[in-house]
Amino acid sequence: MVQVTKLSVQVHNPNRANLYVDGKFYKGLDKIVAVRLGLRPGLTLTPFLISQLDQQQTASSAWEFALRSLQRSPKSVSTMRRKLQDKLFPDEVVNQTIQRLIDGKILDDDLLANNLVRYYSANGKRSRKQIWALLKTKQLPTSVINEALANIDGGQEFLAAHKLAQQKNHQWRELGFKVRQQKIAGYLNQRGFQYAVIKQVIDHNQLDAEESA
Structure with a gap:
């Protein structure tokens, strides 16, 4: 049987302690583990106590x-x-x-998913599909992601697509309307916006409104 001869707090980490057995350094451990096991000088380390020490540490x-x-x-x-x-x-x-x-x-996967949906949708430039893909990289369950995305209504996605369409409409303003319309549709499609949303934002009146603004 071995015996605890010293237990000292580590200099650089007060939450850790050094355990000495039979006058020699045995191992470092968390102070909370030492307290739970009642480690103190003079205590005999039985095989059971050593096993408990390893498990708790x-x-x-x-x-x-x-x-x-x-x-x-x-x-x-x-x-x-x-x-x-x-x-x-x-x-x-x-x-x-x-x-x-x-x-x-x-x-909390539900809380994390909801917070991420709010964060990723805050700039108003991401589609629901993009946000879904971003949440999937966090290894969240599909059911949790879908439930969190249910908080994004169609209006939010339309506004995000509309904002991007306006930017591209201005960027490509020297192009003819049809070419510009096709390029904007392709750009939005690459970013994961649904066809119904794209169709709305590339409507002649929507883009004309931006041109005349």
Whole structure:
């Protein structure tokens, strides 16, 4: 049996401690883990206690890693799961960490999707299809994305397409109307706007209104 001989707070990280066993450095660990296990000088480290130490430290490391990652940017459940797996945390620890984040409302796919839809639609220049593709890169479930996109009404998409059409109509004003109309339609189609919306914004009256403005 080995015995704890010293437990000292790390100089550069007060949330971490150095554990010494039988007079020699054994390992670094989170202070919260040391407190939970009641580690103190004179305590005998039984095989069971060593196992608990390893398990709790792994869980604590996964939790701290997840929080640091979320501080940098919001993430979906799938993205966070992948990041934890990439760090080679055991599946059980990954699942427990994810569930803890969800229970604490720290991970919330619905909230993330709604916030991203508001952000991406704020400049009024993206189609619903473009926003869908952007949200998909965040590894959000399709059902969650579709529900968030339901908050974008047809009027918003029309205004976004109309704004872009006006810009291109001005840029290509030296071209004949038909050529300009075709180029604008192609441009909007590439950006994912629906045919019905494109047809509305390239209407003769819509483009003429911009020319005379």
